[in-house]
Amino acid sequence: MSNSQSTFTPIQNLQAGSWLDAVTWNEQGLVPVIAQEVGSKDILMMAWMNRDALLETLRLGEAVYWTRSRQKLWHKGEESGHTQKVKEIRLDCDGDTILLLVEQKDGIACHTGEHSCFFLQWDSAKAAWVDESKSKK
Amino acid sequence: MSNSQSTFTPIQNLQAGSWLDAVTWNEQGLVPVIAQEVGSKDILMMAWMNRDALLETLRLGEAVYWTRSRQKLWHKGEESGHTQKVKEIRLDCDGDTILLLVEQKDGIACHTGEHSCFFLQWDSAKAAWVDESKSKK
Numbered sequence: 001m002s003n004s005q006s007t008f009t010p011i012q013n014l015q016a017g018s019w020l021d022a023v024t025w026n027e028q029g030l031v032p033v034i035a036q037e038v039g040s041k042d043i044l045m046m047a048w049m050n051r052d053a054l055l056e057t058l059r060l061g062e063a064v065y066w067t068r069s070r071q072k073l074w075h076k077g078e079e080s081g082h083t084q085k086v087k088e089i090r091l092d093c094d095g096d097t098i099l100l101l102v103e104q105k106d107g108i109a110c111h112t113g114e115h116s117c118f119f120l121q122w123d124s125a126k127a128a129w130v131d132e133s134k135s136k137k
Numbered sequence: 138m139s140n141s142q143s144t145f146t147p148i149q150n151l152q153a154g155s156w157l158d159a160v161t162w163n164e165q166g167l168v169p170v171i172a173q174e175v176g177s178k179d180i181l182m183m184a185w186m187n188r189d190a191l192l193e194t195l196r197l198g199e200a201v202y203w204t205r206s207r208q209k210l211w212h213k214g215e216e217s218g219h220t221q222k223v224k225e226i227r228l229d230c231d232g233d234t235i236l237l238l239v240e241q242k243d244g245i246a247c248h249t250g251e252h253s254c255f256f257l258q259w260d261s262a263k264a265a266w267v268d269e270s271k272s273k274k
Contacts, residue, residue: 007260007267019265022257032169034180041178043171046234058259089259091266093247097183099255110230118236120159122195122226123144128156129228130144 006088006101010061020051024096030066033098035109038087044109045117047076049098061086063100082108143225143238147198157188161233167203170235172246175224181246182254184213186235198223200237219245 023031029051035044047065049057053073056064060075063084067074077083088101110117112133119133160168166188172181184202186194190210193201197212200221204211214220225238247254249270256270 007258007262009261011261011264014264017264022266032183034171034183036180043173043180043236046169046171046229058261090255091257091259092183092254093249093251093256094254095257097254099180112230114230117229117231117234118227119230120228120232121144122228124146124148124195125144127148127151127154129159 008061008086008088010059010086012059014055014058016051016055020054022095023051023054023091023098024094025051026096028068030068031096031098033063033065033100035063035084035100035102035104037104037109038101042116043118044084044102044104044115047074054098057086057100058089063102077105080108080111082106084109145198145223145225147196147223149196151192151195153188153192157191159232160188160191160228160235161231162188163233167205168233168235170200170202170237172200172221172237172239172241174241174246175238179253180255181221181239181241181252184211191235194223194237195226200239214242217245217248219243221246 030048033047033049037044050066053064053066063076065074083105084102086100086102090099107115114133120129121132123130167185170184170186174181187203190201190203200213202211220242221239223239227236244252251270257266258269260267
């Protein structure tokens with residue numbers, strides 16, 4: 001994964017094609033998408049795309065997801081400014097998960113203001129999820 | 138993420154508790170799980186857990202998933218030997234994705250024999266997914 005050249009550049013006039021059918025869309029027409037930060041390799045978040053979201057991401061060069069709660073396309077950072085510039089896109093062996101390598105604007109991916117959404121850590125001694133965020137008590 | 142101490146050790150006699158309800162299980166009672174390799178920080182695979190799979194993972198200290206195709210608990214590596222020793226477990230801000238930090242036995246996570254399942258790379262010049270696996274033609 002780390003040895004390959006990035007081969008991603010946006011294609012503004014990209015049209016749907018057989019490459020879109022290489023993705024295994026679930027019964028809702030969605031695929032889970034992992035966003036990983038280039039450089040640090042930190043996992044920032046997990047979100048979902050439908051066909052339009054993937055097409056828009058490839059056209060724009062920034063992450064566009066499908067929000068299941070609001071049921072619409074979501075250009076990540078359109079309100080917060082915390083956009084994700086796509087550097088590389090990968091698909092897994094059975095086509096049912098997408099991996100985005102991104103540059104995270106301002107280093108903040110989470111709506112809580114955290115770098116990564118994964119700030120809850122399992123603590124065996126406490127048998128509990130412990131908040132490891134900057135703002136933890 | 139990289140600054141914290143790992144706080145994971147297996148708890149053989151762990152029982153279900155409120156910590157299990159902190160996870161946002163989907164309508165099938167499942168949660169997506171990202172497996173990331175400790176050290177390299179490579180993303181190895183994405184799979185699913187139900188409550189029993191998470192409980193077994195925490196008890197055993199090795200990744201146990203729920204296979205949707207076979208509809209059963211799947212102790213990863215039980216046939217291939219490519220087990221995943223859990224070093225850390227994280228949950229995201231809305232509880233609907235789990236992140237496992239693992240030591241991957243033999244460095245092979247994918248059923249194809251690849252290190253990572255994410256060996257298909259988007260190539261903008263070709264507008265296609267290109268096979269970046271070791272065995273690519």
